Amino acid sequence: MTGTPPTALRPQHPNPRSLRGLAEAFGFEVRGGIDDLDVTGVAIASGAVQGGDLYVGVPGRNAHGARYAGQAAANGAVAVLTDAAGVELAAESGLPVLVTPDARTALGEVAAWIHRTDENPATLLAVTGTNGKTSVVYLLYAILRQMGVTAGLTSTAERRIGDEAVTSSLTTPEASELHALLARMREVEVRAVGIEVSAQALTRHRVDGLVFDIAGFTNLSHDHLDDYASMDEYFEAKRELFTPERARRGVVTVDSEWGRRLVADTRIPVTTLATEPGVDADWRMSLLEQAPTRTSFRLEGPDGRALETHVPLIGRFMAANAALAIVMLVEAGHDLDLIAGAIAERGIDAYIPGRAERVSGERGPVVYIDYGHTPDAFEQALEAIRSTTDGRVVMVFGADGDRDTTKRADMGAIAARGADALVITDFHPRSEDPAAIRAALIAGARAAVPEREIHEIGDPRAAFRRALTLVGEGDAVLYAGPGHEDYHEVAGVKHPYSARDDARLALQEAGWLE
Numbered sequence: 379m380t381g382t383p384p385t386a387l388r389p390q391h392p393n394p395r396s397l398r399g400l401a402e403a404f405g406f407e408v409r410g411g412i413d414d415l416d417v418t419g420v421a422i423a424s425g426a427v428q429g430g431d432l433y434v435g436v437p438g439r440n441a442h443g444a445r446y447a448g449q450a451a452a453n454g455a456v457a458v459l460t461d462a463a464g465v466e467l468a469a470e471s472g473l474p475v476l477v478t479p480d481a482r483t484a485l486g487e488v489a490a491w492i493h494r495t496d497e498n499p500a501t502l503l504a505v506t507g508t509n510g511k512t513s514v515v516y517l518l519y520a521i522l523r524q525m526g527v528t529a530g531l532t533s534t535a536e537r538r539i540g541d542e543a544v545t546s547s548l549t550t551p552e553a554s555e556l557h558a559l560l561a562r563m564r565e566v567e568v569r570a571v572g573i574e575v576s577a578q579a580l581t582r583h584r585v586d587g588l589v590f591d592i593a594g595f596t597n598l599s600h601d602h603l604d605d606y607a608s609m610d611e612y613f614e615a616k617r618e619l620f621t622p623e624r625a626r627r628g629v630v631t632v633d634s635e636w637g638r639r640l641v642a643d644t645r646i647p648v649t650t651l652a653t654e655p656g657v658d659a660d661w662r663m664s665l666l667e668q669a670p671t672r673t674s675f676r677l678e679g680p681d682g683r684a685l686e687t688h689v690p691l692i693g694r695f696m697a698a699n700a701a702l703a704i705v706m707l708v709e710a711g712h713d714l715d716l717i718a719g720a721i722a723e724r725g726i727d728a729y730i731p732g733r734a735e736r737v738s739g740e741r742g743p744v745v746y747i748d749y750g751h752t753p754d755a756f757e758q759a760l761e762a763i764r765s766t767t768d769g770r771v772v773m774v775f776g777a778d779g780d781r782d783t784t785k786r787a788d789m790g791a792i793a794a795r796g797a798d799a800l801v802i803t804d805f806h807p808r809s810e811d812p813a814a815i816r817a818a819l820i821a822g823a824r825a826a827v828p829e830r831e832i833h834e835i836g837d838p839r840a841a842f843r844r845a846l847t848l849v850g851e852g853d854a855v856l857y858a859g860p861g862h863e864d865y866h867e868v869a870g871v872k873h874p875y876s877a878r879d880d881a882r883l884a885l886q887e888a889g890w891l892e
């Protein structure tokens with residue numbers, strides 16, 4: 379996947395900056411003539427380079443990026459920034475080379491300098507946590523727009539400025555892309571931006587060169603133990619967002635021990651939010667009503683301030699995400715009454731692609747396509763569906779290949795406990811044997827509930843159609859995993875596949891959708 383140029387939103391009228399000025403500002407060693415050269419952008423993937431860019435060659439898992447300096451030059455790069463190991467490779471391109479001990483560490487500040495990020499007046503709202511980041515940034519975006527604020531977002535699904543959107547490749551863009559996106563947002567006078575920040579982004583310097591106005595925390599649960607040696611290390615990666623170098627203020631959901639630990643450990647001022655009963659916090663969310671099409675809730679603040687609203691989505695977890703978004707906006711300086719006024723009547727008018735997205739119509743079973751791929755996400759989504767469904771709940775799911783294998787047994791177990799029947803299928807097996815991934819999920823399910831009805835069908839299209847044969851009016855299907863995605867990755871090849879489109883087609887074939 380690396381080397382594929384990510385589609386990126388960039389400023390349309392960049393202000394050129396002097397390359398000599400850049401080298402002097404950062405104390406870079408210079409090889410080659412750079413006087414009279416200007417730089418207008420920055421990229422770390424050669425395929426993404428545009429005329430006037432600085433190409434930054436960073437070492438990767440597969441190759442040193444400096445190896446691709448020739449392609450960067452062909453695409454119009456004016457110079458290369460790299461480390462000592464990359465100098466010789468970069469010089470082969472014929473471009474001048476700037477040298478720094480660690481090009482990845484330098485990238486964020488360099489991108490901020492080139493794109494003048496300091497001059498960006500937008501409020502920056504960062505969201506981290508294992509689950510709910512994408513949802514919270516879409517909820518922030520929706521509320522801001524309902525309040526008449528020009529907003530942007532960056533998430534796993536999309537980067538979005540007003541109505542302009544491009545599909546994302548990473549959850550958090552590389553720093554080169556992120557600062558360009560913010561510069562583009564400044565051009566169109568975006569005033570507030572929701573930014574999803576993964577643990578990997580913090581660890582890999584993708585949000586360097588930014589200090590967020592508000593950092594929000596959703597939750598922490600089992601995921602990414604292929605990237606981090608333990609839950610403690612994973613937590614430490616997230617905790618970094620709640621330091622003065624990264625954020626001015628925080629809003630922390632304290633339902634879990636991890637949230638409480640974050641509050642105890644942080645060095646920035648934080649406001650707390652509880653969304654479960656019996657947890658003490660500055661703000662408390664309580665559910666009012668759960669229906670298959672919406673969830674309404676009440677949010678109460680420290681001084682008796684309160685609002686009631688709803689989200690057009692299922693589940694306590696979605697109300698929790700919405701409550702976090704609202705408290706983040708209050709902490710960013712928005713008046714609670716103004717927020718309430720904007721969302722009281724119509725509720726929060728959010729569309730979140732592929733997160734508990736209802737694809738069924740008026741007739742037949744209710745079908746949700748979800749992006750859940752962790753044990754906790756499975757549990758939350760199943761609980762939400764149970765609380766709005768009297769009939770059977772059938773769950774279709776698989777597990778990522780080449781990703782944290784230790785969560786598979788738990789995913790199987792939670793599905794077996796929460797659903798009446800399971801259809802276990804393939805979800806991006808990547809380089810792994812798909813049958814072995816299914817076997818791990820089935821073993822987890824059988825260990826938890828030996829008698830559970832389980833169907834094993836590798837092809838996701840056939841699996842979903844099997845699920846439809848197991849349900850009828852009043853029942854529900856949860857298809858967890860693919861969410862908004864439009865591909866199915868097998869052995870390094872991405873095959874076109876949209877679970878949402880295919881599910882609609884299957885519902886039509888079954889006569890349940892026009």
Ligand SMILES: CC(=O)N[C@H]1[C@@H](OP(=O)(O)OP(=O)(O)OC[C@H]2O[C@@H](n3ccc(=O)[nH]c3=O)[C@H](O)[C@@H]2O)O[C@H](CO)[C@@H](O)[C@@H]1O[C@H](C)C(=O)N[C@@H](C)C(=O)N[C@H](CCC(=O)O)C(=O)O
Pocket residue numbers: 379380381382422423424425436437438439440441442443444446547548549550552576577578579582
């Ligand atoms: C493990 C990891 O983070 N890998 C990232 C890394 O890839 P890499 O080290 O393998 O790169 P490489 O292939 O060795 O190439 C080295 C350099 O040469 C460049 N190159 C390479 C080939 C070429 O033709 N031209 C070129 O310029 C590459 O852009 C890179 O800068 O640098 C690439 C360029 O930016 C990233 O795309 C890639 O993210 C991969 C796709 C990835 O999957 N990352 C995951 C771990 C990740 O970050 N996930 C979180 C999700 C969190 C969540 O689920 O919540 C995220 O924020 O997305």
Ligand SMILES: Nc1ncnc2c1ncn2[C@@H]1O[C@H](COP(=O)(O)OP(=O)(O)OP(=O)(O)O)[C@@H](O)[C@H]1O
Pocket residue numbers: 507508509510511512513514534549574596597695696698699732733734748749750751754755756758759861
């Ligand atoms: N607050 C929450 N608590 C637990 N599970 C949640 C929560 N919000 C969403 N989920 C579940 O997690 C899935 C992913 O949600 P979302 O995309 O918002 O999270 P994320 O943190 O952005 O994950 P990713 O970066 O992988 O997209 C949802 O489809 C849902 O199943």
